[in-house]
Amino acid sequence: MMLKNNSKIPLDKFIDKALYDKSKGYYTNKNPFGHQGDFITSPNVSVMFSEIVSIWLVAFWEKLGMPKKINIVELGAGNGEMMYQILKTVDNFKKFRSSSKFYISEKSSYLKKIQKKKIGKYNVKWIDNLNKISKCPSIFIANEFFDSLPIKQFIKTKNIWSERFICLKNNKLQFIDLKTKSSKIEKIINNKLPNKLNFIEHSPLAFKILKIISQIILKQNGGLLIIDYGYNSKKMFNTLQSVKKHKKNNFFENVYQSDITHMVNFNYYKKKIKDMKLDLLKLTTQREFLIKMGILERAEIISNKLSFSQKSDIYFRLKRLIDKKEMGSLFKVFFATKKENNFKLGF
Template sequence: MMRSNLKKFKIKSKTPLAVDDFIEKILYEPKVGYYSSKDPFGKNGDFITSPTISNLFSEIIGIWLISAWEKMGKPKIFNFVELGPGDGSLTKVIISTLKKFPEFNKAIKIYLYEKSLFLKKIQRQNISNKRIKWIKNFNPIKKGPVIFFGNEFFDAIPIKQFSNINNELFEKCYSVENNIDIIEKFRRASKKDKAQIKTFETLKKLKFVEFPKKGLIELNPIIKKINKLSGGILLIDYGYLNYNNSNTIQSVMGNKKISAETMLKNLGKSDITSLVNFNLLKEYFLKNNLKVKKVVTQRFFLERMGIIERAQILEKKMTNEKQKYMKETLSRLLEEKQMGSLFKVIFGYKNKNNNFFGFE
């Protein structure tokens, strides 16, 4: 049993809450949830992400977008949606990169899809550009191919967890008593969840199942849009290809990983994520009629997109101090033990062309 003040997250019930519903409240409850009340990014926050440490990363994503537009035959209207833009760092750099590519700049329509009102405000402050539209759904995108992009978007959407005991699935839940005591419980999985989990080859025969039900619900309208208009979804996330039945939910506070115990004692003060199952994503895209490029590591993708050559060009015009910072961040993005291989890249798409850069 753990103690934490839960009244403010509107969690009072004695009825056990599934892990994903519980974490959802802690992260996104309006005004008080972690992402609804705190700017978590950067050295003074709780964690850093590629766009918040390196403009080079965002520039490369911009270059990849231009290459995707070219591969699709330079359509006159080309939609770009950033999923979960955080503090807006990536789109800010993309907008300035675009200025050097007038034909593409004319074609691109930029949309930001963000759940947290608090972060939306920060995004509006950081990128004041009239061309950007914040959207709550994808209905405004009606013409032209669409590329969705998310960096650490999918890992921020809470997952469900199940134990498989003698071929029966039991869902992990938290029960809250007296507004303060958190008790871990397992209950029989719902018929609907069991049936959906069964459809995934990737999840068969596991002793401990992690299932991103909410994430897949988020993907449904995205996949529908891609199937209708053509285009694709590029996701970069901390995740795996081989799963070892472990609990991958993790929490960081002040740029340090904290234990599950500390997390439960500090609800609302730390970020909570889980590792992304890239094989499951691949299976889901394929099931829904998208084609999928080979899943690659962040290092592979960024190197194929020419990040090292770009850094060498930029370096020539930099002060020693800036050179040093760029080298440090570059190795953070690329080194195997840092983000280089822990982070993976997946591209699900619908298009006649299969030759998108970055994966071969």
């Protein structure tokens, strides 16, 4: 275990070690995607998902005035499936294809290897620093990226704020809330503490990354498309969870062998990104976005000449992506750009 008896560590540091420790971390050693793995993401449910994202990218590029150079940057590419399908799809849009430079920002060197095996033959660049991309308009895409970043939790009880830590006591991991100063939290969240909130979930890394992205968009133009497991409310909830083999896992069991995620609070993201001066912000459900972008028509076209069993396979995959009881409403699509771009397709 990462802790010595009677020692403690802030929640975000614990998550970072559990997921990304250089030798034992979950994402350092494992390909967690698919039926054999621990969870499945939309690009791995159906290629139609990435095809729709590709069409959206081409349409946004057109709205930006078809710049001769554009960066397409994927954050956290997992097993590389979405980028692979995007590269294949945009082959049908020659002008867009030849104007685009594709980048992946990926933290796990294990997953980077899997990605390179899959799409190494294409012209994709892997980067560690987002500021290294070419100086031209840039579209950032992130599917289930932000929910995998480490978070801090702050709790107010009887007007006193605490920060959540993990400690090891008698060889058992447990949560412990330690008193902290409001001014310390305000420095971390870069805002005054709202009176009405008694609970805050905040990822310092997410907002560090969002700051870099919004500065690039403000300077060079472009936008950010986030697709993630999340909710839209002023109130914040404790959404921390551990997942193993497609089921919820006790947070302190199977550390290093289970995924740790949280739900993105899009209301909070909207506020913070507005503070970063991006002023066209759109939010909808994965269902609405995919349907507005034509996924039903796409399914119709590709299933046209297929057998009944192939058709039903497409149907079940589509249902998984858009059904309100499945990924359709729990997953949200969020878009941030400059007002002057006036682009709302899919929202």
